[in-house]
Amino acid sequence: GESVGLHLPTLSVQEGDNSIINCAYSNSASDYFIWYKQESGKGPQFIIDIRSNMDKRQGQRVTVLLNKTVKHLSLQIAATQPGDSAVYFCAENYDDRGSGNTGKLIFGQGTTLQVKP
């Protein structure tokens, strides 16, 4: 079946540096993508989303880039802080039902971001 994958299981960065977390998706019909952050002992929390008619979207210290040509998604975190340490998941909305979109998300495997002081 279709899957969403992240390139690296673990990413280690120095505090203050920028972080880039990558994700490859395989379903060209997906039109919505979302990044989640999961801290230890908590459920995933929404960071930012992007629709397929955009190639870039910015939030507070975060930017998501979408390259539909190569089916690639990335999350950039500026000036990484210790509080950014977490597991990051990308997900795509893909619904193969004939009518209506139930909002199903297909998740990648996750990348653990470690921030070194």
Place this chain on the structure above:
Amino acid sequence: DVKVTQSSRYLVKRTGEKVFLECVQDMDHENMFWYRQDPGLGLRLIYFSYDVKMKEKGDIPEGYSVSREKKERFSLILESASTNQTSMYLCASLEGQDTHYEQYFGPGTRLTVT
């Protein structure tokens, strides 16, 4: 703020027991989801529900069933727990709009089957 609560944070059950995991959301969301999370596998969808008494299988429904009698409550049932169902279980509800599919997650239930 949206709140999704799960009945237990940690649960230990024996093989063969019937297990109920409860999830409640307080935002009148139509859609609710159950996932299991395992290291290296990410989140995998077990079942979801898009209305009261309506349910659909996700990617890994075997060994599970669900119940949605009220809009705010979505239950995951393990009819006869097995050790390979030891996992973190996450419930989510969806603020379903045409352009935004943010799922709100509960804190998770870590289930151990011995």
